[in-house]
Amino acid sequence: MVQLIYLSTFIFSFLTLSSADDAAVMAKLLASFSTAPSGWSNSTDYCNWTNVVCDRGRVTDIELISQSLSGTLPSDLGTLTQLETLSLQENSFSGPMPSFANHTSLRYLYLDNNNFSSIPSGFFQGLTNLQVLYLSENHNIAPWTIPTELTQATSLLRFYASDTNIFGSLPDFFGSFPNLTDLGLAYNNLSGTLPQSLGGSSIRKLRLERQKNGLSGTIDVLSSMTQLSQVWLFENEFTGPIPDLSNSTSLFDLQLSDNQFTGLIPDSLMSIATLRNVSLDNNELQGPYPQFPSSVTNHTLGTNSFCRNTPGPCDDQVTTLLEIAAAFGYPSKLAKSWTGNNACVGWTSIICDSQDNIITINFAKQQFVGTISPAFAKLTSLRNLFLGDNKLTGSIPDALTNITRLQVLDISNNNLSGLIPKFGDSVNLTTTGNPLIGTNGTSPSGNKAGMGSSGASVLPGMIAGIVIAVIIFVVVVLFISIKCYVSSRHRKFGGVVNPENGGTTSVPNIEISIEVLKQVTNNFNEDNILGRGGFGVVYKGEYYDGTKVAVKRMESAARGSKGINDYQAEISVLTKVRHIHLVSLLGCCINGNERLLVYEYMPQGTLTQHLFDLGENGCSPLTWKQRIQIAMDVARGVEYLHTLAPQIFIHRDLKPSNILLGDDMRAKVADFGLVKIAPDGKNPVSTRVAGTFGYLAPEYGATGRVTTKADVYAFGVVLMQLITGRKAVDDTLPDDNPHLVTWFCRILNNKESIAKAIDQTINPDEETMESIYRVAELAGHCTTPKPYQRPDIGYVVNILSPLIGQWKPTCHKLDHKFPTSHGVEDIYDFDQDISLPQDLRSWQTM
Template sequence: MGQLKTLQALCLILSLLLLTTTTTTADDSDVMSKLAESLKNAPKDWSTGKTYCYWEGIKCVENRVTSINLASKSLSGSLPSNLNSLTQLTTLSLQSNSLSGLFPSLANLSFLQEIYLDTNNFTSIPSGCFQGLSSLQVLSMSQNINLDPWVFPIELTQASSLVTLAAGNANLYGSLPDIFDSFPNLQNLRLSYNNFSGFLPKSFSGSGIQNLWLNNQQFGLSGTIEVLSNMTQLNQVWLHKNQFTGPIPDISKCKTLFDLQLRDNLLTGIVPATLMSSTAIQNVSLDNNKLQGPQPVFGSNVRATFEGTNSFCLTKPGPCDPQVNTLLEVAGALGYPILLAGSWEGNNACDRWSFIVCDTQGKVITVNFENKHFTGIISPAFANLTSLKNLVLKNNNLTGSMPASLLTLQQLQLLDVSNNNLFGEIPKFPDTVKLITTGNVLIGTTPSSGGGGGGTPSGSGSNGTTPNGTPAPASGGSSVSPGMIAGIVIAVVIFFVVVLFVSIKCYASKKHGKFGRVDNPMNGIEIAKSDVMSSANGYNGVQSDLHSQSSGDLHVFEGGNVAISIHVLRDVTNNFSEDNILGRGGFGVVYKGELHDGTKIAVKRMESVAVGTKGLNEFQAEIAVLTKVRHRHLVALLGYCINGNERLLVYEYMPQGTLTQHLFDWREIGVPPLTWKQRVTIALDVARGVEYLHSLAQQSFIHRDLKPSNILLGDDMRAKVADFGLVKNAPDGKYSVETRLAGTFGYLAPEYAATGRVTTKVDVYAFGVVLMELMSGRKALDDTMPDERSHLVSWFRRVLVNKENIPKAIDQTLDPDEETMGSIYKVAELAGHCTAREPYQRPDMGHAVNILGPLVEHWKPTTNEEEENSGIDLHMSLPQALQRWQANEGTSRMFDDLSYSQTQSSIPSKPSGFADSFDSMDCR
């Protein structure tokens, strides 16, 4: 009887397994059918009646899809939302196509090992997209430049087998989370051309990362790069074009590091001897930092560059002056502060070095670091300044003890170390020295070590017990009881029963499809490319045109932004002809220009005012920031010109003009009125652009001037916010009130007039006004209307009291049907929330994106086909093309092959952190 029951049980289990297999196969059939429907330009045999396992690019095992490989097949369309129902999928290769829409959710595909989705047009990342990818080894999704801003997915920590993570130029922002100890197999981390900020994670230390690409972050990663010294497996490091500070670390442990790109940062200090003597290094760039000390000397087999803004003591190899060496050693004890690197240039410490005073014989007699916020220790090297009389170190954050070597300074008269964090014994100076040590609470004491050597570790007793006296579990043992195991088994059985029931119900309502396959899938891999920015031709002739016309050198910024000669701008605008005027604003006139290859630009010629050196420096500092701001819904600043007191800005040209013209003046310019679909799409574009600017709030005060006249339209009627700027260094805190926002009454929130603070909630209010204008076809302020209707927000609020009033209040050119009215009601409700009187009652821009996004999901524009082999869409806007083009930037081709071969062998509702306000004292 017992054997019979056992046999019956086995038969039942077998039946369940067969049913489960049948239903999951049906799931694959349904997914593949939806995939065929959603893709455009799918392979021909996908529609010939073959079953999906015999389609081109598809591999199956026992009728389960295991591989989809359609790389570089000119595909467009989108991917189905249930793609992650292909539970046996191991490889997904769809790179180098034109797929759009949501990035596919891949959650819980526990067998998935390789994902290649680079160079597509996906627009956003769904929440939890990378959850449960326990077998993942390669995630490659670079060059998805249309993605909405998103943060690093923490759920990837479940992919402990990850070897390659490539997400360059994918609109990532925020900090790099300190989670990289969760990836013990990670070798390739490629996150260039994003908007990461903050410090390098401590968990990089001791990792197995070989290729680290973090170059060209829009505002720049910061802090030191000391963590590199413990990344002993490094082969290639690209950290160029960031904001890293401090010295280059000792890389003597990095025995295989051959390519080190550190140019265009704020690194200070002396180039370490271990870098110059490394036998592995072949390529190193140190240009445009603030490096000090003697000019470095590398071996003849090393391609090394260190030109630009560095502060080497000599213009050729050779030792520095002894006093310079001593002061650099002093700076080293402070971590080589950027404040010192900016002025300690040349080989003479008495030649205008900040905080240094010398006597007539050229000897340093005073060093004054008062109130400089320096950290670190007091260097014993001060003793080498034998003529030193005054050493002032008060009001800093120095720690450690006072070095006894200072007692050898025979000329010392004043030593002020007050208000630091010093400890230890105070050396016994002679009575001739005025010693001030107040404000160092630990001075004269020796701090404890915090639990000396030989003690037991905190957290366990010496006899193997925990702090509360209970026995500690043995190392490597298990604390799981039999009861827990039984519970887990029961839970698993219940789960499978539920899944089986749901699968059977779904199977009854699904159709069977017909499908096919091909062998030899090509798995993509991101390869290092040459530094195209050094090409003389540039993209579309823009660089070559500007170079050929400029009377002087061009200062090239990231993204192709340049300082342009006034002669070029006069030439391309026909000497600022009246016929080329695009518009007039509070800051001057905007002209249309055309380069010699036909590329069109917009040139804003601002009113000439006399400005001093400070004003010029502020203008250049603002340009340096704004040229890095890149988003598909922001008009890109391409360059600038300073001609005497005249200031000119060069932007990408938007051929369809302003939203004002199409919304209020469409009859005068001879175009049809905007449809409701166009209006909602424009609103979504603006919301996404402003949401991106809000994401930059923690680094800079970016102001948005949200009016229809500052929303420009491209050929496809997609919108870009045109008037935004960095507000900083306002002398009275009201600069933006008096200038930036002059004439925008009607778009300003009520609290703005009383506080004068530009906040994210003020932006949301202005956006709500724009929504009201889009719905009503009326201006925010209209003096031709009766007083009770002249102010749009007040009037529209009264309309919103009764939903039945809305159809009468909308622009009558819309002539909406029932479906359109449904979306109008939603937008009207959003506009009301955005213009709430109290700031806390208004949503953020992420909420606006979430409301508007679904309304336009099925109105997406078609994607232009890219030029074959070039990777550049010649119908892109200029900054998008430049961004795609600049993504090729790297090192010389000789390193491409090496990097490629090394990498090949190694393969086995709103974003958080958005600030709610900005203080107007953050200035312009």
């Protein structure tokens, strides 16, 4: 009896002390508010406060939703050990979040839509009964990563922490949450791939959209998430094809726009009966244009690489090539250029004959992974197939032996295995660099003997040796002859071998003496001035044989470190790049303190003169056809800098005054003094902000970190100027209209407004207006504020190409087309084996 009395006394004392602890904490909580909530007062018992629930004197629920409260919450709020629900969302609380570590009673925690500054260490520790956690919309939280101790919350049902500055990767620990149905981590800085532990989970709502760094990799794991009803993954960096989601029988909302998805849209997606909303625009999806059932009430598909703009099958060769690409995982580099329904027009790595039959496929050195598709055998005219220097696995398909016209098959330097099929004697098969490949009459690390599948033969080997020797001899003789010819042609330009003898720069093969430059410019006569700028003066010059040049003479004020750096940068870039739509550097000169550069002459001057200065120089207004051709030329030049040059170059100062025009009104990009090399083309490069206001991409001007998307932004501004004839910044206009991009984007969605904004000198007809609307839309895409939403310049070329038609020269008669990344233009590129002046004259006649 006495023991029972002691036990009762102990329990009563414990409850009394615990209630006293709760009272102290609640008093602190009340004191932390800038303004007390309605119904809260120190003069009344805390269990009687409005929206507070107690059980035997212990606080179990606090709900202060959207009460306009502010202040810093007490750090020991977690000592309310019986607290099950805390709802403080939609207020203005600041400071650190209170810690609830090892709080085993807490089940519902709502701290979203506040101004908390940090999450304390151990915040997620020991929350074994937590079911709902909302932390979203706390913009000022210090960057944090999702900790592994969250796995202790094994009862978790819903977890939302969008827009809370989470960085790093998604932990691969979702198998610890068997009941998790909602995961919302949008608007953060997450990167990396989707963890495999998401597969098989009970997640119904998955919200990972708009990651600043961009989640990447494939989304294959979604195919095993059968409970999905809503998936928002837009504005990331996901790649690969869209997986089969037919097992997600409750899926109604799928938002995948603004990624880098490739491949065909699976037919199974159209068969999901519950699907209502689909967004797939701004990707690189290929194949037939999908036709969703009427039950899908909202779907967007714009800006992809479908073979057609309406539902219907693709061309047979296109279908086969996409089947081949599927075995490689639909590489993005193919999807960027494989657009349209004719594989012989603009499809990279594809060469066709005059009847548009594919005869050569060159996939060498593309870093492709996957297997060799037997679908190659469907291309019955195929003669040459180059697959060497990739990372291909599996075996050589037997079906390749059925390609009757096949002459060359190079599969060297991969990871292929298995037996080698028996090819005909006419097939030159190269298998070197595949250590696991089978024998079958071959050497595991060599070529098949005698050019075919027959045994070794001495005679073919001797013939091959003789042929190779003759070829080497001819190449050597031609090389020596060309070098001698180049040297003789170079002397006409006053080039000197030793810089000390004439005061010229030491850059090989492009040095020009100051005496020659004085002669060709009539001693830098003012009558020969073409233009002036911050760098100095540009003069027109003419050699004795009629070759015209432009000579840039740096002003003395520009000879500081920046001027010297720009001078050296221009030489460095233009000696590495040569393209028909980049102004070519013919020479340079250092004469004491003077710095001079010599370029090919562009007789029609700058685009600025033809857009803004018509009255001053007597230029005729540009037609729409000329404008769209100029845009295409500039896009091709920039595309070369971004994707096809020996290194990835960012121009950083693309604008009309740096776009020069020839007599045929074809354009070339000029002024490479601000060019920056991008190591991989994707990650930003930190540098001083340089360029021209009005053309600077927002992220570059704000942070000094630049990517190729900065050039895309500037190109979008140029497109707007070609449409409107307006300057990028015009202070003579009203205060709400001086900035072209801001004004143009405001009117972009209204065709009537666009029609009124068009340069009055264009005078467009109905067909021209449709072209202008298309270019206006493209300009808007190029100038979106976020760089990851802008297209690559290769996509821009694809959009512009159909608007002007395929340009073909009259001076080349070719049996085959030679497509590069976009069309046939690279066959008119610079010949590395003739002198620059000779090159120049040949280009000017094209």
